[in-house]
Amino acid sequence: MLIVEMDSGSDTYLTVGETPYFLLKAARNRVLVCPDRCPHRGGPLHLGRRDCQTGALTCPWHEATYPLPALARLSVPAVTRGGTTTAVFDLPPDTPVYRRPRRITANDCRELE
Amino acid sequence: MLNTSEILSSRLPDPASNDLIGRYAACRLFGQPADFLIRGNPYRRPVRPQDIEAVDFSRPLTRGDFASTAALTGQRLLTNIYESELLFLPNGEFRRVERDFQEFYGDPLRSAGERVRPLLERQLFAFLEEEIDVSGRWSEAAMRSYFERRLAGVTSAESSAVCEAIETAREPRAAAELFLTQLASDFLSEASAMARNVLGNFGAVQSELFKVLIDEYGYGVHETKHSTLFEETLKSCGLESEPHAYWQFYLGTSLSLVTYFHYVSRNHALFFRYLGALLYTEATLPWANRLQSEMLGRVFDGAADTRYFDEHVHIDVHHARMALEKIIVPTVQRCGERVIGEIVRGFEEFALLQELADADLIAQIEWSDGREHYVELAAALRAKGAASRRAGALFRESKAELSVPHVHDEDELFLVEEGVLDFVTGPGAPRRLEAGEGIVIPQGRHHGSRIVSEHCSYRAVPLPGAAAC
Numbered sequence: 053m054l055i056v057e058m059d060s061g062s063d064t065y066l067t068v069g070e071t072p073y074f075l076l077k078a079a080r081n082r083v084l085v086c087p088d089r090c091p092h093r094g095g096p097l098h099l100g101r102r103d104c105q106t107g108a109l110t111c112p113w114h115e116a117t118y119p120l121p122a123l124a125r126l127s128v129p130a131v132t133r134g135g136t137t138t139a140v141f142d143l144p145p146d147t148p149v150y151r152r153p154r155r156i157t158a159n160d161c162r163e164l165e
Numbered sequence: 166m167l168n169t170s171e172i173l174s175s176r177l178p179d180p181a182s183n184d185l186i187g188r189y190a191a192c193r194l195f196g197q198p199a200d201f202l203i204r205g206n207p208y209r210r211p212v213r214p215q216d217i218e219a220v221d222f223s224r225p226l227t228r229g230d231f232a233s234t235a236a237l238t239g240q241r242l243l244t245n246i247y248e249s250e251l252l253f254l255p256n257g258e259f260r261r262v263e264r265d266f267q268e269f270y271g272d273p274l275r276s277a278g279e280r281v282r283p284l285l286e287r288q289l290f291a292f293l294e295e296e297i298d299v300s301g302r303w304s305e306a307a308m309r310s311y312f313e314r315r316l317a318g319v320t321s322a323e324s325s326a327v328c329e330a331i332e333t334a335r336e337p338r339a340a341a342e343l344f345l346t347q348l349a350s351d352f353l354s355e356a357s358a359m360a361r362n363v364l365g366n367f368g369a370v371q372s373e374l375f376k377v378l379i380d381e382y383g384y385g386v387h388e389t390k391h392s393t394l395f396e397e398t399l400k401s402c403g404l405e406s407e408p409h410a411y412w413q414f415y416l417g418t419s420l421s422l423v424t425y426f427h428y429v430s431r432n433h434a435l436f437f438r439y440l441g442a443l444l445y446t447e448a449t450l451p452w453a454n455r456l457q458s459e460m461l462g463r464v465f466d467g468a469a470d471t472r473y474f475d476e477h478v479h480i481d482v483h484h485a486r487m488a489l490e491k492i493i494v495p496t497v498q499r500c501g502e503r504v505i506g507e508i509v510r511g512f513e514e515f516a517l518l519q520e521l522a523d524a525d526l527i528a529q530i531e532w533s534d535g536r537e538h539y540v541e542l543a544a545a546l547r548a549k550g551a552a553s554r555r556a557g558a559l560f561r562e563s564k565a566e567l568s569v570p571h572v573h574d575e576d577e578l579f580l581v582e583e584g585v586l587d588f589v590t591g592p593g594a595p596r597r598l599e600a601g602e603g604i605v606i607p608q609g610r611h612h613g614s615r616i617v618s619e620h621c622s623y624r625a626v627p628l629p630g631a632a633a634c
Contacts (some may be wrong), residue, residue: 053309053310054309055310055311055314077302078298080295081295081296081298081301082251082298082300083298084300084301085301087299091320101190113511124300124302125300125302127300127301127302128301128302129302129303129304129307129308129311129505130298130299130300130301130313131297131298131299131300131509132297132300133296133297133513133517134296138311138314139301140303140307140310140311142306144309147464154205156174
């Protein structure tokens with residue numbers, strides 16, 4: 053298993069092995085470590101549109117929409133405490149990790165601040 | 166989208182909850198005591214009912230409130246409610262306290278406590294939901310890796326901040342006594358909350374939990390019961406060994422370590438959190454107890470009976486293995502990986518409470534040990550005119566009148582204007598303050614007083630920022 057610690061505020065986007073992930077705000081102080089590939093056709097979920105009332109996320113490619121519980125099931129197991137998110141990836145411990153801060157339009161919701 | 170605290174607070178009727186809590190706290194047993202130490206009566210548990218009105222129990226605490234009046238008052242009340250379900254008998258003559266025994270365990274008080282228990286649990290523990298987020302889809306392998314990493318981070322340290330604070334104090338023995346009295350809140354009735362989880366019928370895990378429990382209870386041999394071993398530690402260090410003799414000196418954060426286990430054990434819907442908390446405590450105790458045993462040996466020049474701590478260095482290695490391999494993993498296999506999130510949450514919630522308790526205890530040790538500095542600071546502030554005759558509140562009290570140890574939510578300048586009193590910051594020797602003397606009490610620091618002269622008047626002036634001068 054690979055364990056990665058992230059700053060919940062600044063490490064918004066990372067590539068683990070060959071898979072991209074982003075930190076999706078689920079509510080105040082709550083984040084999901086979400087794969088950046090839509091289960092439908094692999095679209096970039098981090099550029100998706102958010103329903104700020106329900107938290108559901110719509111993929112920009114074909115408008116597949118995922119409610120929060122579905123996004124939680126897609127996400128990597130993680131614990132967030134005191135601004136640090138610790139995620140556990142089902143990958144060898146020496147898997148390379150690249151952090152690339154990016155704007156996550158899926159988090160553009162004042163209600164989640 | 167509402168966060169957890171907002172949801173919880175929106176459910177609470179403010180005046181109603183304070184009124185219910187006020188009625189419970191008004192019980193004679195929780196009122197003014199005659200002494201700082203309570204001997205021969207485990208039912209006398211002062212809660213300072215006069216503070217109830219100042220606390221909004223409908224507002225869940227935040228992490229920053231851990232050393233507040235609200236936290237201390239709530240923790241004292243909740244401890245009393247949970248412990249009315251445990252049996253305590255006095256060490257002294259039973260007849261002398263029989264009326265208190267009947268009242269503590271009687272239906273009127275217990276039913277009043279049961280009505281306020283959920284309000285207090287929300288007030289004291291809702292912040293954990295805010296502070297800790299467990300997300301994603303967990304597997305058994307991910308859970309194992311996570312726990313391994315977290316525990317290695319805690320137990321690889323070569324020293325403990327609490328032990329360091331004790332040994333570097335000007336008076337290490339007084340600091341160690343303060344430390345031991347905090348442990349007494351838990352260790353003298355050790356594993357009582359755990360006993361709530363061995364009844365019913367839930368397969369092989371039930372029997373594994375029972376094995377851990379009987380270890381804690383010394384297999385029925387009283388001399389080896391863990392609480393008996395801790396009584397011997399207290400006696401060897403010159404301290405009282407009766408349950409809750411030091412009730413008034415318990416910090417709110419020390420009590421939170423006791424009440425949390427009752428909270429997640431009494432409500433079986435929180436059983437999975439209990440398992441996580443159990444793993445944290447069983448897996449970190451061998452490390453902590455080894456350092457504590459060594460520290461006590463040095464501070465008391467070999468006179469401290471450290472068998473309690475040494476026993477845990479040994480047995481909790483087994484308990485940590487049992488908690489993971491024999492209890493948690495079989496529970497996950499039986500109930501499904503969906504329960505792992507709750508197990509991880511319990512682990513992290515207890516870890517956070519332990520961190521807060523350590524930080525609070527270190528702050529109390531440092532303040533108590535350095536109180537001469539705060540006496541000098543008070544003199545300097547008085548010389549600068551910080552305490553005019555109209556400032557703050559003036560209290561006039563008579564000989565032997567006692568102020569049950571408490572905390573303030575802002576720094577306070579405390580000045581004796583007439584007479585003499587003993588000022589306490591822990592179970593050790595008080596600091597006598599005479600007319601013209603005073604002390605700065607930092608926000609959140611536990612203290613009390615008792616009047617020594619026939620009459621005494623003292624002034625308490627809220628002075629935010631004074632302790633940092």
